[in-house]
Amino acid sequence: MNLFYNPEGVGDVAFLQLEPVTGPVNYDKKGNVVTLYQDDQVVGFNIFEASQAGVEGNGHIKLTEDLVNAFQQQLDKAGVNYQLSVDLSPKxxxxxxxxxxxxxxxxxxxxxxxxxxxxxxxxxxxxxxxxxxxxxxxxxxxxxxxxxxxxxxxxxxxxxxxxxxxxxxxxxxxxxxxxxxxxxxxxxxxxxxxxxxx
Missing domain, CATH: 2.40.50.140 (Nucleic acid-binding proteins)
Known part of the structure; x- marks a missing residue:
């Protein structure tokens, strides 16, 4: 899973990439969360008001356990039935x-x-x-x-x-x-x- 954040260029939106994809994606918006799909597989999320989850910086952001937990709370709050699973070991x-x-x-x-x-x-x-x-x-x-x-x-x-x-x-x-x-x-x-x- 990768996290991208560009508050100046895009606004207060975090992009959580679960799978690298090319081509068109479908989306579904619930609350502050847009779920991105390709062929019925969840490939990512756009999470609005991401700074409330503690996201800081610009570009590719290092994921931490605290950020993953905060994003999971955002998904749960929006009624998105998805469990985030992240390998936080050094890459x-x-x-x-x-x-x-x-x-x-x-x-x-x-x-x-x-x-x-x-x-x-x-x-x-x-x-x-x-x-x-x-x-x-x-x-x-x-x-x-x-x-x-x-x-x-x-x-x-x-x-x-x-x-x-x-x-x-x-x-x-x-x-x-x-x-x-x-x-x-x-x-x-x-x-x-x-x-x-x-």
């Missing part, structure tokens, strides 16, 4: 590249096994500088990149990939190098720790 974490194999169908892609602390992810990566035994920044499924792109499970040239190993440029960090390549971390980082502190 940008330190990973350890356990192995690197050549992609069977693409010369410039590698298949990585990456330990992110609580699980091992298979990630297809095209960075020229990625190697086994590196500590890297991993954007897990559900992460929202600074560009607005949402990381999803994908298949690249026939190989499943869950997450993305990030470059400094992709993370919008200052002094990012011009050359292509992932960000390699030093040993002061622990596998599984959040990369961005709250």
């Amino acid at each position: 940008f974490v330190v990973g350890y590249v356990e192995s690197k194999e050549k992609h069977p169908n693409a010369d410039k892609l590698s298949i990585l096994k990456v330990d992110v602390g609580d699980e091992q992810l298979q990630i297809v990566c095209g960075a020229p500088n990625v190697e086994a035994e590196q500590k890297v920044v991993v954007a897990k499924v559900g992460a929202v990149m600074p560009s607005g792109m949402v990381i999803k499970d994908a298949e690249l040239r026939g190989v499943p990939s869950s997450g993305m190993v990030c470059s400094m440029k992709e993370l919008n960090l200052p002094n990012a190098p011009k050359e292509k390549g992932i960000m390699v971390l030093d040993d002061s980082y622990s596998v599984g720790q959040p990369f961005f502190e709250d």
Whole structure:
């Protein structure tokens, strides 16, 4: 679930995105809540007077347990029968590249096994500088990149990939190098720790 809020451009309306969708959506308004549907599936909510729920800032807003509870109260108050379920675990974490194999169908892609602390992810990566035994920044499924792109499970040239190993440029960090390549971390980082502190 992702939360977007632009009070200057749109007004005091929070957009809760449950599923990334393209194409037309249907909607139903009850009280301060507009439920967005596509093919009878709830894909998001527009919640008016969002500042009353404690939303602050501009752009992509980090969800907290308090915000989720406040939005749930708004849905309940409007008579919307929907239970919000949110994974609030960190989405940008330190990973350890356990192995690197050549992609069977693409010369410039590698298949990585990456330990992110609580699980091992298979990630297809095209960075020229990625190697086994590196500590890297991993954007897990559900992460929202600074560009607005949402990381999803994908298949690249026939190989499943869950997450993305990030470059400094992709993370919008200052002094990012011009050359292509992932960000390699030093040993002061622990596998599984959040990369961005709250």
